[in-house]
Amino acid sequence: MQSTSTQTSNPPPRLIRFGIFEVDLSAGELRRAGSRIRLQEQPFQILAMLLERPGQIITRDELRSKLWPGDTFVDFEHGVNSGVARLREALGDSADNPRYIETLPRRGYRLIVSVEGSVQPAPATASVNADNGGSSVANTQPAPQAHAANDAPHARSVVAAAAFTWRRSLVLAALAAVLLSVGSYFYLRPAHALTETDSIVLADFTNSTSDPIFDNTLRQALAVKLIDSPFLNIVPDERMRDTLRFMGRSPDERLTTAAAQEVCQRLSGKAMLAGSITQLDDHYSLLLEATNCATGDLLARAGAEAVGKGGVLKALDASAAEIRRKLGESLSSIQKNNVPIEQATTTSLEGLKAFSLGQAARNRGMEPQSIPYFQNAIELDPNFAMAYAVLGQVYANMGENALSVDYTQKAFDRRERASERENLYISSHYYEIVTRDLDRTAQIYELWRSSYPRDVVPAINLGSLYNSLGQPDKAVPKLTDARRLDPDNAFVYGNLVLAYLDLNRLDEAKSTLDEARARGLDGDDFHLVRYLIAFIESDSATMKRQMAWAAEKPFAHDLLALDAATAAYSGRLRAAEELFRQAEDSARRYGRQESAAEEQAAAALVEAEFGRPVEARQLAKASLNAVKGTRAQTTAALALARSGDASAAEAIANDLAQRFPSDTLLNGVYLPSIRAAAELARGNAKAAIHLLQAALPYDLCKDEHATPAYAPYLRGQAWLRAGDGKAAEGEFQKLIDHRGALANRPQRALALLGEARAHALTGNLSAGRLAYQDFLALWKDADPGLPVLQQARAEYARLK
Incomplete structure (x- = not known):
């Protein structure tokens, strides 16, 4: 009988990669970017056990059994802690983060x-010595069986053994096919961690590097990436700040994972998404983790590596795409x-850091202070x-329209360097x-609304636009x-209150304002509408409180101008x-030159309507010489x-017509009003009516303008000049009826005089006397020498 020898060969190396590391279990080596890292035997064995079951808990008892056989006397607790600490040191890892x-x-x-x-558990006989550089010897195959009789008392025949082997292979193949089919089913149809209605809170990144450039910057970048997704429902920062405020905490508090x-x-959100970045030499590791807010269970995890700081944003790109897929967004x-x-x-990265600091300043209501960061x-x-x-937008909110136009134009010229959602933001602005x-x-x-139906911004801006x-x-x-x-969005309530006021739905305006107050919301617009509501209700105490609140604040000129209109409304x-002078000075003090010019122009229009043409022309020319803003120019x-x-x-x-040919309100109402007023000055009432x-x-329309409802007011004046009292009544009644929209506007008070005329x-003299x-x-309580007042008294006397 010919003897048979079993030929042995070295097993293929078992290479495992995780993060920026590579582990050769056969050689017992840990490498980073191709360079071998010195690691002692026990830390390496701990690493091997963790790699065999990634994502699963390796218990301390399992570590004891693996590292120290039952007859070994050792301080087990200290040994495990020391081994894990040395392993973390080699990986550049941290127990805290x-x-x-x-x-x-x-x-x-x-x-x-x-x-x-692919990782298979190493047999118990494997010998690893990764500390001294010796190669590990791991026999991953069973010892050759020279004689079956030596292994079992009743040896099977060669034929029977072959038949068993064939049947076993067939069963295993069938089982593998079933598992592959089932696995393919679940791979092709992954269980979605989230749905489109589930909201996600984005936490701040944990920056474990020593470089502050990543503070806030990576979260800002990730927010841009994720908000562009039509699937993920990211909670807006404004709402999170309002929630912190409602919880009695600072709205500027860092959003740690806790x-x-x-x-x-x-x-009542579904998930929290947290990110972290660590560094080892010039290698950076990013990790994104989504957890269930209620239970803390892990929903999805994604990570990527970068070599050099310049690759971090690309690594974040990859991680964001992966986490979106794992959370349930379709590949398409x-x-x-x-x-x-x-x-x-x-x-x-430095530019993104500056941008994030600017946004942080805006979030704290410090728009003027945000400007240097964006610059x-x-x-x-x-x-x-x-x-x-x-x-x-910052300059627009500050009333500096020339600067706003300049920067918005430059943004539009560069809109290709923006995401789809940001492109909508830039184009709409x-x-x-x-x-x-x-x-x-x-x-x-x-x-924008149809593309991102959960985004509140287009809904707010559409409401403001219709106002x-x-x-x-x-x-x-x-x-x-x-x-x-x-x-919990303050802009929603501010615009909604104004809409209800414009509709003369005062009770709903007040209840909306009360709801905002109950939610802890506040802002400059709330004080403006509180003043207007107080004016409508003749509540002088509340009006004074709003004026006191505004004193020495950047937006004080708005309330001062409102108070000036109130004084003019009653002829004072x-x-x-x-x-008006105080409003102008306040605006200039805070660098708002266009707003200052608008206050001068508004004062000029009041002087003109009150019959003081010399003073009106002086103020108008001073306004025109200050800055070239369209609102100041039209007024x-x-x-x-x-x-x-x-x-x-x-x-x-x-x-203005040449410079702004597409301006809807300028060409639709303000330019016709200016030209109609010019025709009235020439005595051409019919031309004014036609214009x-x-x-x-x-x-x-309002458009934050000093002249709301001036077109019907001028139309009423034109019909008076044309001798059609009935048509004039209808125009003046528009101003009188819209008490909420016009409230304390001087032209509404003068509409009462127009109605009387x-x-x-x-020929309705009794109605005329009542109107006078x-x-x-x-x-x-009007100033006694006003020409318009003297004329009104004379006209009333003739009707008695």
């Missing part, structure tokens, strides 16, 4: 990073909405589209601020939908003049026309 190995107190340890490569989880639970959606972070924001971001990356766009084509603006906001157009009936449903999306011109032009300087007013109108027909759709013109009495009662 683990990137690779997580400690489960009193239970054991778990590898929390994804593993590449704080974010608490916020998530308060908001990810591919469609996957603009690289560097394209959507900036290639400069720095632009200096670091001159193609940073969103830095231009946000800076343009471009058409609203630069071209002022409000129809096109509304179209983009509607597209500006004088269409509060359209604004209310948009804003109530915005309140559903974000019930000297008081109004002083308040000053109206003042010039109403004080008799028709040619100067028309010159301004022609210049004002174009303004009918916008009769009650219209009644007299139609109403006007004179309103002006009972």
Whole structure:
């Protein structure tokens, strides 16, 4: 019988990769980027056990059995702790902020990073000596069986053994096919961790590097990436800050994982997404983890590595795409909405850092203080589209429209360097601020809403847009939908209160304001509307409280101008003049030159309507010489026309028409009003009436302008000149009826006088006398020498 020898060969190396590391279990070596890392035997065996079961707990008892046989006497607790500590040191890991190995107190340890490569448990006879460089010897195959009889008392025949082997192979193959089929089913149909309705709170990144450049920066970049997803429902920062405030904590508090989880639970959110970054030499590791807010269970994990700081944003890109897939977003959606972070924001980490600091300042209500940060971001990356766009909005909010137009135009020119959602933001602001084509603006906001139905921003801005157009009936449903999306957003309530006021629904305006107060919301707009409501209700004490609140604040000029209008409404011109001067000074003190010019122009228009043409022209020209803002220019032009300087007013109108051919409200209402006022100054009432027909759709528009409802007021004056008292009554009644929208506007008070004159013109003398009495009662404390007051008294005397 011929002897048979079993030929042995070295087993294939078992290479495992995780993070930036590679482990050769056969050679007993740990490598990083190809370089071998010195690691003692017991730490290496711990690592091997963790790699065999990634994501699973390796208990301390299992470590005891593996590392120290039962007859070995050792301080086990110290030995395990020391071995894990040395392993973490080799990996550059931390027990407090683990990137690779997580400690489960009193239970054991778990590898929390994804593993590449097939891992099979090493046999008990494996010998590893990774500390002294000796090769490990691991026999991964059973010893050859020379004679079956030596292994069993009743040996099977060769044929029987072969048959058994064949049957076993067949069974195993069938089982493998079933498992493959089942596995394929679940792989192709992954169990979705989230649905489109589940909200996600984004925590701050844990920065375990020594470089502060990553503080806030990575969260800002990740937010841009994830908000662009139509699947993920990321809770807006504003809502999280409001929730912190409601919890009695600082809205600027850092959102650690613990704080974010608490916020998530308060908001009844489904998941919290936290990120971390660690560094070992020039290698950076990023990890994203989504956990269930209620239970703390892990929902999904994704990570990536970067060599050098310049690769961090690309690694974050990869991690974000992976976490989106694992949370349930379809591959087609990810591919469609996957603009690289560097394209959507900036290639400069320093620029992104400056941008995030600017946003943080804005979040604290410090818009003027945010400007240097955005300017720095632009200096670091001159193609940073969103830095231009946000800076343009900051200037718009401050009333500095020339600067707002400049930066918004630059953002639009660079809009290709933005994500889809940010492109919608930039484009909508471009058409609203630069071209002022409000129809096109509304179209983009509607597209934004349909593309991102959970995004509250387009709903708010549509509501605000309809308020500006004088269409509060359209604004209310948009804003109530915005309140559903974000019930703690201050901008929603401010705009909704204004819409209810414009509709004369005072009770709903007050209840909305009370709801905002109950939620702990506040802001400059709330004090403005409280003042207006108090004026309507003749609550002088509340009006004074709002004025006291505004004292020495950057937005004080708004309330001072409102108080000036109140004084003018009752004919107290000297008081109004002083308040307008204070508003102008306050605006200049805080660097708001355009706002200062607007206050001068508003004062000029009051002087003109009160019959003081010399003073009106002086103030109008001073306003025009200050800055070239469109709101100041249109109001000053109206003042010039109403004080008799028709040619100067028309010159301004022609210049504005040439510069802003697409401006909806300018061409639809303000330019026709200026030209109509010029025709009235020339005594051409019919031409004025014809010009004002174009303004009918916008009769009650506001646009943060000093001249709301001036078109119907001028139309009423024109009909009086034309001798049609009935038509004039209808125009003046528009102003009188809209008490909520116009409240304390001087032109509404003068509409009472216009109504009296219209009644007299139609021959309805009793109604005329009552209307004159109403006007004179309103002006009972008016400055006695006002020409318009003297004329009204004379006309009333003739009707007695």
